Amino acid sequence: MPTDQKTTGSPWRDPTRVSSVRSFLLMSIGALIGLFLAGYSLFTARGASTLSVPAEDVAMVNQQAISRSDYLILLQTLYGVDLSHATREQRQKVLNDMIREELFVQRGKELDLASSDPEVRSALVNAVELEISENAITAQPNEATLRDYYATHQDRYVSEGVMNVRDWVFPAGGPDDIAANREALKSAAMLPETLARLHARESGKTQGDEFYFAAKIHLGDQLFASARDLSDGTVSASIQQSDGVHVLYMLTNKRPVPFDFAKARPQVLNDYRNHAIDQLKAGDESFLRKRAIIHIADDLR
C-alpha cells in the first residue's frame, strides 16, 4: 500500500493513495455544503423564516405573516386595481392597514380579549365551526358514497307535487243530494247552475296549479289530506267544516315523483356534506370535552 511518505509531487491528487489532506478537504467541503443547506432551510423555509419575508407574504409582523394574496385581494377590493396598476400610495395604505390590523390582533391576544369580550368569543366559536365545516367540504366523497347516501335518504329527493283542485262549500248541514250531483259538479257548462241550485259557492281558496305545500296552506290540513288522495277528475266525499260542507273536485293531481340519482346529485352532495359537517362538529366537541378538565359546581351537577 503506497503511503504519503513514499510519494513525490502531490499525493492528494492520486485517488489510489491514502491522503489525509484530501480526506480533510472532502470532509470540509461536505460539512460546508451541509451547513449551507441547513442554514438555507432554517432561515428561508416557508413558515419558519426569521431573516427574510417569504415570497408568498408581503410583511412579517412579529414573525406573523401577512399574506401577499390577501394583500392583492384587499388592493382590488379597496381601489379596484391590481398590483401593477396600483399607485405607490395605494400600495402603502393597504400595507399599513394590514400591519395595523395584525398588530391589534396580536395585542388582542396579549390582552386575552377572548376571555372577556362576548363578540370576540362569538367570533372565535363561529370561526372554529367554519374551520371544521371547511375541512369537511374539502374532502370530496366518491360516487359510491354519494349513491349510498342517496339510497338511504331517497325520500328527500322527490319533486314537489302539483294539484289543481276546486273547493265548493255547501250550506252547513248541506243537501243530501251532493253525491247525486257529482257529475254535474264536474261539468263546466252545468257548474254555475248546479252550484246555484244547491246554494253552494266556490271557496276561492285555490287558484289553478299549486304546489302541494301551497295547497296545504290554502286549504288547511283536513281538506288537503283529502285532496292529496284524489285522482284526476274525481270528486271528494263531503267534508264538514265550520263554514259548511266542502266538496273538492280534482282537475289534475301530479303526485311527487322521486328524482333519479343524476337529477338529485347536486342536492345529494350538499346534504352529504352538511351531514359530514354535523358529524365532524359533534366529533370535535366530543374530543374537546374529553380533553378538557371540567369541574362543575356542586349545585349544578
Next chain:
Amino acid sequence: MRFALIFILAVLIGAAVFANAGYVEGKLLRADPDTVPADPALRRFAVSRGQPAFVAHCAGCHGVSGAGDPVQGVPNLTDRDWLYGTGRVADIEQIVEYGIRSRNSRAWSLAIMPAYARPHPNPADQNIRPLSPSEISDLIEFLFRQQGRAADAAAASRGAALYSGDAGCYDCHSLDAKGDSAIGAPSLADAITLYGDGSRDALYQSIAYGRQGVCPAWIKKLGAPDIREIAVYVYSMSHPGEMSNAD
C-alpha cells in the same frame, strides 16, 4: 478521485437546479399574478407544475381536461365564461384559495339560487316568496325569449314582469339577465348553462329546486406556490392561443 469529482459535480448541479426552482418560485409568487401569463419563463414554470397539482386536487370535479360537467353543475374552465370575477389569474387564485360557499369566511358566498318550489325558497331571506308552477313556466318562457329561442309570447311577457318584479330574479341576475360576476350570478341570456342542457326541464329544475354549488378552499391544504401555479394553469386552459403566442 474521479468518482468524488463526479459526485461533487452532481451535488452542485442538483443544488443549482434546486436553487433555481426556488428562485423562479419566489419570482412567481412576488409577481403580480395577472402579469404571469405574459412572462414566458414564469408561465412555463407555473403551467408545468400547476398541471399535476390541478389533476391531483381539481380534476375530481372539473375533469382532467377542465371541461366540467353540466350534470353536476361543475363549470367548464376551458371557455371564457366566468361565473365569479372576470377570469384574471388573480380571480382564479382567489377561488382556489378560499373557494365558493366553502365555509371559509373569505369564500365567495354572497348568494344562492333560491328553490322557488319550496315553502321557504331561501331560508336566509324571508322576503323571497315561493312561485306557483305556472309562474315558473312563465319565467322559463321569458328566459327562452332572452336567449333568442322560440317562446310563448304571452307567457314570456308575464315572466318578464315576474323576473323584474315579484320573483326578484333581477336582484342577482341583473335586469338584462346578463348576470353579475361580482356575486356569481350566471348570465341567463346566453346559451351557456351551468346546470343541465338548457332545456325547459333543466331550467325548471334550477328554478324550482335551487342551486348552490360548492368549490372547496385550498388555503389550508396547499401552499401558496401550488395555488398560484394552479391558477396560472387554469388560466392557460381558457387562453391556449395567448399562452402559445407569448412564447
